Amino acid sequence: MGKILLKRAVLFSVYAFLYIPIVVLVVLSFNQAKFSTRWDGFSLVWYARLINNSLLMEAALNSVLVAVSSSTIATLLGGLGAFSLYRYQFTAKRAYYGALYVLMISPDVVMGISLLALFSALRMPLGFGTLLLAHITLSLPFVTVVVYSRLSGFSPNVIEAARDLGASESRALRLVVLPLAAPAVLAAWLLSFTLSLDDVIISFFVTGPAFEILPLRIYSMVRLGVKPDVNALCTVMFTLSLALVFISQLLLKEERI
Amino acid sequence: MEQRKTVVALQGVEKAYDGHQVVHGLDLEVQEGEFLTLLGPSGCGKTTILRMIAGFEHPGKGDIFLGGQRVNDVPPHKRDVHMVFQNYALFPHMTVAQNVAFGLKMKRLPKAVIETEVENALRLVKLESFAGRKPRQLSGGQQQRVALARALVNKPLVLLFDEPLNALDYRLRKEMQRELRHLQQTLKATFVFVTHDQEEALSMSDRVVVMREGRVEQTGTPRQVYEDPENLFVASFIGETNVLSGKVLEIPEPNKLKALVEGVVCVFSSKRRFSPGDSIKVLLRPEDLRVETLAAKPDTEGRFAGRIVEKNYKGATLDSVILLDSGVRLLASEFFDEEDEDFDYQLEERVSVGWVGTWEVVLPDAP
Secondary structure (H helix, E strand, C coil), X not given: XXXXXXXXXXXXXXXXXXXXXXXXXXXXXXXXXXXXXCCCCECCHHHHHHHHCHHHHHHHHHHHHHHHHHHHHHHHHHHHHHHHHHHCCCCCHHHHHHHHHHHHHCCHHHHHHHHHHHHHHCCCCCCHHHHHHHHHHHHHHHHHHHHHHHHCCCXXXXXXXXXXXXXXXXXXXXXXXXXXXXXXXXXXHHHHHHHHHHCCHHHHHHXXXXXXXXXXXXXXXXXXXXXXXXXXXXXXXHHHHHHHHHHHHHHHHCCCC | CCCCCEEEEEEEEEEEECCEEEEEXXXXXXXXXXXXXXXXXXXXXXXXHHHHHHCCCCCCEEEEEECCEECCCCCHHHCCEEEEXXXXXXXXXXXXXXXXXXXXXXXXXXXXXXXXXXXXXXXXXXXXXXXXXCHHHCCHHHHHHXXXXXXXXXXXXXXXXXXXXXXXXXXXXXXXXXXXXXXXXXXXCCEEEEECCHHHHHHHXXXXXXXXXXXXXXXXXXXXXXXXCXXXXXXXXXXXXXXXXXXXXXXXXXXXXXXXXXXXXXXXXXXXXCCCCCEEEEEXXXXXXXXXXXXXXXXXXXXXXXXXXXXXXXXXXXXXXXXXXXXXXXXXXXECCCCCCCCCCCCXXXXXXXXXXXXXEEEECCC
């Protein structure tokens, strides 16, 4: 009996440790008090302040712009990559696939610095362009792996069957492969979107002062102390990311044959 | 018999992967309305041949003709052949009806025509009530039927089957074999079937092509390849067989030979020509052997003497293994005789083994 209680207590405290900060942040974002330690009653004042903060809104807009374009491009490229891995046999196929994982596990700092070195070697001005390229690089392996793992659950013979039944390669792609891959493609897009939206480290290295994005804006705001409007902002971002990841997981759960 | 059209013809077809030759100079003709089976162990090139006919593989050398047209460079979607895949390869996101309609849609037929054709095809494979289901909601046997209907509905010149029954259990497999044969005969369709299962090949086909390592070993009716195998490989691949070695002693009359086999002088009949001194292999099917106990038949003239070392009750037959005095093992498979209710042997019992005269196959002992 005591053993079970102990187990439960350990489990509870681990989860509490993980989640209490987030819960506190969310709760405080609705706190009317200016100094976050005292509860002064429910209020949406910080959310209103958020909307009226033009600097913050501009950064948010920039973030969404980068996230939408980088995830769209990464999904296109990664999706094609996944398709070639699925459809064609070529030399060093496994090496190509393995290289994606290397990219996925390589620390963000390393990626950020190496990209910065590349951009400055090419004399590219830091800003939207460089940030976009960096975020595509960041998302690409995730997209490829997500789409490929869905496709590899289907027999490659389905394409041959379509071809055999009179479909050209492009029709087979459109009528068979695309519908099969669709949930994974959408999930991959959502995943890239959150990756791009949340990224601080890589973005820190590769964007310039002219193009500020939300995570970096927050970062500079909290250097002068955490204000309640940051809490509100983080709550919005947290909810958005959670929703996107949730949707993408739902899409991927769809049964396969 | 009427002269039938040749639907598929392969002439001197060769195929190699990375320098490894999979198919050697193959000539093959499939007649209209024929059920032809390519039979051989895995890796003998039979699936590659099928894939070359379908257009998924390009022959390195030689020509492939479909309905008299050379199709070497015609892509798969422009060939009037359809394939039933080993794992069915149904489209998981489409319903049964949509799967079956796929080929007709590719031909851009009118909707009404597609609907009736799909309905007919589903009735043919007894799945009319499953039209709205997704493939994953069907059993393996049902999926198999959908794959069949999806290919049949297009009325191709020839239907190709790549070991499609492998995944089914024994009973379902037998049932599908009968059904396939029945369908093929009612539709007068041309089927090319690939399998490594000799029983399947014998029971369904009009003609069997026995293959080994990319070469044809023998082509013939199931009866020809079973009863008159051209070589040791065919004999031992198709059904069980006992192989005995011997030497020709003399040729007493045409089509007969006297030989010393396992220490016994026997007379065999064979249409092949032999001369005294030739080394030979004698093939005896287990079901052609006749075993007698020494107690019942003490005369062992021209028979092999030995003792029973194993017996397996098989229901319809009694299979026994006889260890000959020369050290060779023979497998005999005998039907139960209704007149002899006590028909059985004791282990270690002394017996002599004969065979049904003229049913033996004598081959020259060449590698």
